[in-house]
Each structure stands twice: as C-alpha cells, then as structure tokens.
Amino acid sequence: MTIIADSPNTASAANVPPTTRADLFEWVHGVANLTKPARIEWVDGSLAEKHRLIDEMVEAGTLITLNSELRPNSYLARSHQDDVARVESRTFICSESEKDAGPTNNWADPDEMRSTLSGLFTESMRGRTMYVIPFLMGPVGSPVTRVGVEITDSPYVVVSMGVMTRIGRTALDVIEEGAPWVRALHSVGAPLDRGEQDVEWPCNPTKYICHFPETREIWSFGSAYGGNALLGKKAFALRIASAMARDEGWLAEHMMLVRITSPEGQVAHIAAAFPSACGKTNFAMMRPTLPGWQVETLGDDIVWMWVDENGLLRAINPEAGFFGVAPGTSDSTNPVAMQTLWGNTVFTNVALTDDGDVWWEGMTKEKPAHLVDWTGQDWTPDSGVPAAHPNSRFTVAIDQCPTAAAEWADPRGVVVDAIVFGGRRSHTMPLVTEARSWAHGVYLGATMASERTAAAEGTLGELRRDPFAMAPFTGYNVGDHWDHWLSIGERLRVSGRFPRIFHVNWFRRGEGGRFLWPGFGDNVRVVKWMMDRLAGTVSGIDSPVGLLPKLGDLELHGLDLAADDAAEILSVDSAEIERDARDAQSLLTLVGETTPDVLWRENSDTIDRCREDS
Ligand code: TSX
Ligand code: MN
Numbered sequence: 001m002t003i004i005a006d007s008p009n010t011a012s013a014a015n016v017p018p019t020t021r022a023d024l025f026e027w028v029h030g031v032a033n034l035t036k037p038a039r040i041e042w043v044d045g046s047l048a049e050k051h052r053l054i055d056e057m058v059e060a061g062t063l064i065t066l067n068s069e070l071r072p073n074s075y076l077a078r079s080h081q082d083d084v085a086r087v088e089s090r091t092f093i094c095s096e097s098e099k100d101a102g103p104t105n106n107w108a109d110p111d112e113m114r115s116t117l118s119g120l121f122t123e124s125m126r127g128r129t130m131y132v133i134p135f136l137m138g139p140v141g142s143p144v145t146r147v148g149v150e151i152t153d154s155p156y157v158v159v160s161m162g163v164m165t166r167i168g169r170t171a172l173d174v175i176e177e178g179a180p181w182v183r184a185l186h187s188v189g190a191p192l193d194r195g196e197q198d199v200e201w202p203c204n205p206t207k208y209i210c211h212f213p214e215t216r217e218i219w220s221f222g223s224a225y226g227g228n229a230l231l232g233k234k235a236f237a238l239r240i241a242s243a244m245a246r247d248e249g250w251l252a253e254h255m256m257l258v259r260i261t262s263p264e265g266q267v268a269h270i271a272a273a274f275p276s277a278c279g280k281t282n283f284a285m286m287r288p289t290l291p292g293w294q295v296e297t298l299g300d301d302i303v304w305m306w307v308d309e310n311g312l313l314r315a316i317n318p319e320a321g322f323f324g325v326a327p328g329t330s331d332s333t334n335p336v337a338m339q340t341l342w343g344n345t346v347f348t349n350v351a352l353t354d355d356g357d358v359w360w361e362g363m364t365k366e367k368p369a370h371l372v373d374w375t376g377q378d379w380t381p382d383s384g385v386p387a388a389h390p391n392s393r394f395t396v397a398i399d400q401c402p403t404a405a406a407e408w409a410d411p412r413g414v415v416v417d418a419i420v421f422g423g424r425r426s427h428t429m430p431l432v433t434e435a436r437s438w439a440h441g442v443y444l445g446a447t448m449a450s451e452r453t454a455a456a457e458g459t460l461g462e463l464r465r466d467p468f469a470m471a472p473f474t475g476y477n478v479g480d481h482w483d484h485w486l487s488i489g490e491r492l493r494v495s496g497r498f499p500r501i502f503h504v505n506w507f508r509r510g511e512g513g514r515f516l517w518p519g520f521g522d523n524v525r526v527v528k529w530m531m532d533r534l535a536g537t538v539s540g541i542d543s544p545v546g547l548l549p550k551l552g553d554l555e556l557h558g559l560d561l562a563a564d565d566a567a568e569i570l571s572v573d574s575a576e577i578e579r580d581a582r583d584a585q586s587l588l589t590l591v592g593e594t595t596p597d598v599l600w601r602e603n604s605d606t607i608d609r610c611r612e613d614s
Contacts, residue, residue: 017132018042021175024149027183028132031151035187036123037130043158045168053155061200062156063346067356072343076358077156078374079225079349083203085391086227086234088472090207093239095476096214102477103590104467113210117219120189120206124221127192128153133161134171134181137237137304137318141411144250144304144316146241147174148182150231154202154224157186160346163395164321165232182240184218184231211235213243213475225348226323226393237302237318239475246476246484249491250306254469256284257299257317259405259414260527263292268531271303271315271499272420273469275450279506279519281324285336285403288524290555295524296405297336297398298414300324305416307488311495314413322401326350326392328362333520336403337394346395349374351387360388390454418530421468422504423450426461428576429505431517431554431569432526433546434533438489440546441501443602446482447584448503465587479594486596502530503546508569516569518559525555543572544609578610 017025019042032040043049054075057063063075093101094110101107131152138145148171150161161167175181189204207222218235220228227234241252255271274280284300299317308314322340326347329337350358352372359368373379373387398404407414421444423429435441445468452462465471467478474481492498504526506519529549532538540547548570556566581603588595588603 018044019172019176024175024181027149028151031121031185032130034118034121035125035130035153037125037153038127040130040132043131043133043162043168045162045166045170050159050162053159057155057159060198064352066347066358070355070357071345074343074345074347076350076352077346077348078201078376080201080203081375082205083201083223083225084349084389085225086472087207087209087223091209091472092211093475094210094212099594100213100476100480102474102479102594103592104471104474104478108210110212110214113208117208117210117221120208120221121185121187121219123191124187124189125153125191127194127196129155131155131158133158133167134175135161135232136166136171136174137232137241138316139166139409139411140170140174142316142413144306145174145318145411146182146236146244147171147179148184148232148236149175150184150186152186152229154186154188154229156224157229160230160323160395161232163346163397164230164319164323166320180216182216182218182236184220184236186220186229186231187222188224188229189222209235211239211475213240216240216244230323233302233319233323234473237304238470238473241304241318241475242470242473242481243475245304246480249488250304251484251488253303253305254301254473255299255303256280256301257303257315257414258284258286259296259298259407260531261294261296262528262531266531266535268417268534269298269315269414270418270420270527270530271305271416272422273445273448274422275424275448275464275466275469277453278422278424278450279333281322281337282334282520283523285334285340285401286523287335287521288527289521289558290524290528293524293528295403297401297403298405298408299398306413307491310497311492312497313416313488313492313499315416316411316413317398317408319398320409321395321397324394324396326358326360326363326394327386327388327390329360330363333362336401340396340401341394342400344396344400347393348395349389349392350394351379360392361386361390416499417534418500418502420502420504420530421445421448422506423448423466424453424507425449425463425505426451426507426509426513428573428580429503429508430543430545430548430572431506431508432502432504432529433543433548433572434530434540435501435503435546438492438498438501439486439598440602442482442485442489443599443606444501444503444546445485446599447587447603449584451507463583465584467587477591477594479591479596482599483594483596486598500530500534510565510568516565518561522559525559528555529553544574544577544606544613545572548572574610574613578607581606581610
C-alpha cells in the first residue's frame, strides 16, 4: 500500500498512515511539521513502487538507464562532485557525556546538536516528497534483528535502502507487534521553491551525520551518498547497534561472514574484520584455488553476533545487499562480484561506456578508447584523471550473488568458528597467526593497523591503528568496546566453546617491494590451516604474536612461491614485533583509563615474549 497525501496537514483518507503505533505516527507528523514536505509517502517495499521511483528518477535525470541488453534493469547515478564519500569530520556521537563518545569519535552536546539540527531541518523538505521507510536489519525472527524507520526526501535513498535492507510491510509488521524502533531522519537539505527546477543530485554543502546513542536516534543532513544517507548501514547497523549491543550483551561489528567447506566436508563459519582497502568484499566472495574447497558468502560488511543458549557465538548479516567499491573489481580480483552485477544493479559514480554499459579503473586490462566519466565529461585514456570516482559503488542484492550461502537469511544465524582480524602491513606481521587466548585475540583486534594506500588521505604508507576496523563506526567509547569484547569472552567461557581468533596479513612485501603472498583465491590455503587448527590436526609454533603455521602445514602445492619467500611470510622478527607493541601503546594511552588492564597486560606480555625470543 502506497499512501500519497498532497499535504501533511490534509486529513484525507489517503493520508491515514498504515500504522496503529502512535509513537511512529506522531514522529512522522512531527517531522513533516518541521520539514514541510509537499507530500508524504509511506514506502511499502513493492516492486511496483520501486519501478515507479526509478522511472521518476530517470525522468529527473538522477538515474541513467543502462543498456538493457548488456546490463538489464540497471542504472547509473552521478553524485554532486562534493558528495562522494562518508564524511568522518561531520560525523558526531551525541551522547550525554563526552567520555561516552571516547577519544576516537567527534562528540557534540545532544541538546546543542538538536537545536542546530532543528534549524537545519526547518522547511528542509519544502517542495519534495517525504518518504517513510520502515526497515528491518536482519531476518524476521532472529534474536538480534532490529527495526528502524528512515524518513528521507531522496528517492535514491529509498531505492538503495530497498536493496540494502528489508523495507516496507515486513518491517512495519514487526513495529506493529510492538518492537522498539530506531528513528533515522535524513534530508538532502535542498528545499525546492514553487516552480524551481530540481538538480540531478540535490545535497547541501553543510553536512551533519549525528547519532544519539541513548535515544537510539540518527539525524543526517546534507548528503545523499552511501553511509551518510543509507542510514540502515553504518549509522544504524554499526554506530547505534554497537551501543545497543553493549547494553544488551551482543556484538555489532564491521566484518564479513563466510561459510567454508573443505573437500572432506568439514564446515566452518568465519567472520573477518579488515580496515578499508584490504579486500574484505573480495575475501567474502573468494573463489578458492585449492580443488574441492567451497567458499559461500553470507555478508561482506557487517555482522551481528550473540551468545546463544548453548554458549555458542552465533552470527547474522543484518544487511540484504552489497554497497561495494567498484574500482579494482574485475574478473581476476573478484569474478563472483562481476557475476553478481549482471543486472538489477544501481551504480554510482562509475564511468559510462559508448554502448551504455559501465566501466571503472581496474575492470579490464585495456582502457576503453572513449567513455563519459563520473562527472559527465568525455574521457579518453589521455585525460589524466580517473574515469570512475575512486569511491564509486555498486548497490546490488545479496541474493544475486552466485556464491550466496543458503543460510544468509536464516534467523538462527550460523555458529562462528573463527574470527579473523587483518591489516595491510608491508612488514612485521606474518601471513597468519593464531591468538593464544580470547584476551590475546581481543588485543590483536584492538591494536590492528593498516598502511594508508592513497596519498590523498594522508601520508602514503603511514601506519594507522584501526581497532576492530571500527574506528569510525563504534557508537561509544572505544575502550568500552574492548571491555565489551572481553565480557563476551567471559560468557563464552561458561561453555568453553570459543571461536578461535586469527590475524592475517595478505600484504607483506619482500625485497624490491614485491608482494610475497599471491593473495586472492590462494588465501584459501591460509583458511585451510585455520580449519586444520579447528580440527586439531596441526599444531602451531609459538611466537611473540601468537601461533604460527609450521612451514610444512601450509598447503603450498601448485604455487609459484620460492621456498625463501614462504619462510619469510611466516617469519616473525622479535625486534619488529616489540617496536610495533611499543607503537600500539600510544593508542592504549590515548584511550586512557577506559583501556582495560587486560590489554595493557597483553601488551607487556608481548614485549616480554619478544625479549625472551631474542
Ligand atoms: O582483495 C585482495 N585480497 C583478498 C582477496 C581475497 N587484494 C586487493 C586489495 C585491494 C582492495 C589483494 N591485493 C590481496 C588479497 O589477498 N593481495 C593483494 C596484493 C597482491 C596484488 C597482486 C598480486 C599479488 C598480491 N599478484 C599479481 O598482481 C600477479
Ligand atoms: Mn565497511
């Protein structure tokens, strides 16, 4: 049921919202009174509704229809040139106490921020449609599934939320049953005067992405891009959900989730957290090079986990789609993603080919002779600029993924057998190491780090600590997040059925700066060692950073890998590990009194082991 009303104040039959919940009804009308939209639409999530919105956006120039022979039912959106990514400097945690936001978040006083936002949202939807999107994070019936309602004035957001989450009637039914719901308010901040011609990508140079963890609210103003605007994703499923999870005893994490099956039929579920530019999506869709191995995809970005009644850690993917970075995705780096994108895909800020298809840097070896770039300009290989924006994206449903696991939408979730942390490290960290204990694993997650890849975002190669790959996504004090992980460990101790924790580094370099490890589908060899550890068929070699594989236990057959290189990627230099542990102390010190003592002890134990080793 789509309900369209000409004015929020018109008491016509068509204006009756499809909810009996007074809190929802009152919020929607309060927002309408503040933002003064031309009309209100309750989104029902139907295919007819999606097609109508797409047709309207094609008409308005927001979407370009791609060649239906090459890319059926697929569209290209080009954003405003200053609205191309999440803006961490404009992202705020508005907790009552500044200490609750911690040293890694921007904090703002909730009352002051409410007053600022109320000013910005005043009449911000004038001339536009206000869409009300009930959405579900997780499948109906899981103990951690949560519901939200996003109000937005962007049809692009409605269609994208329809891919990334479960929207409409399904979610509204959960609200009708009495579930608490998260208020997620979004405006592009570009009111239209009567008769004013709209632009293709309305937005506002002033941007705010604000989270109120105590009242479970999100207010986002000025941007229509990705995590700034699709509020189910980073804002809800990570920042607000991490605060809920802390209060309620579960985990909301920035992880991918896969199911691995060995040729012998051994099955394991692995959740992995990597900072950006480490290939999390590629790992989630890996095509293993070892014969008989199978990798199935459950998620590529966010995992919600809880301890079940048997003391097992279980996980779901709260999302229903992929919002993946396009550049670098190709038939060689991620053939599964390329197959997933066959159609029914919204692309944002990629280049347009002359035959009406998409292209991005890294998609093909040869660059096309002519393109229209992401800004709408003619492009040739001599143009000297990228044709696709480096943060250009595809938005596509998980059920299009040929390797999607049947369990991806199972409300019971899957049992997590292994948790993997990683980073892009040209030295120091070995290919793989297994944590000595839960606490040591939490230490590896808390101190994980990655080298910067793009000169634009700082000094190239500079090491950045990114605890649990959650630096921009924890909705509370990062030290309390570490403590929460330790407390989950205490709950798992009751059953003793801990997932093993590993740390991987696909990016170690040898002399001349070349990568020592082939990566990609060959990473299954590392996964095989993890599964052998889970089965108890191999032992590890003790080292200052954890247990290392014995050279003979890592399956290297069929690899063009020199014996020296194999030994080097598995080697640990105590002096390097000690230097790294001392470097990590600045983070533990920054987090201050909130840093759990246990992590200081893991840090000093690491240094002690380095001393014993040398
Ligand atoms: O995603 C990557 N993975 C994980 C795949 C499952 N990437 C791409 C990172 C950017 C997002 C990798 N890059 C990986 C990796 O394991 N490893 C590397 C480094 C690397 C790059 C190229 C080659 C080898 C290693 N080899 C050739 O180019 C022939
Ligand atoms: Mn992410």
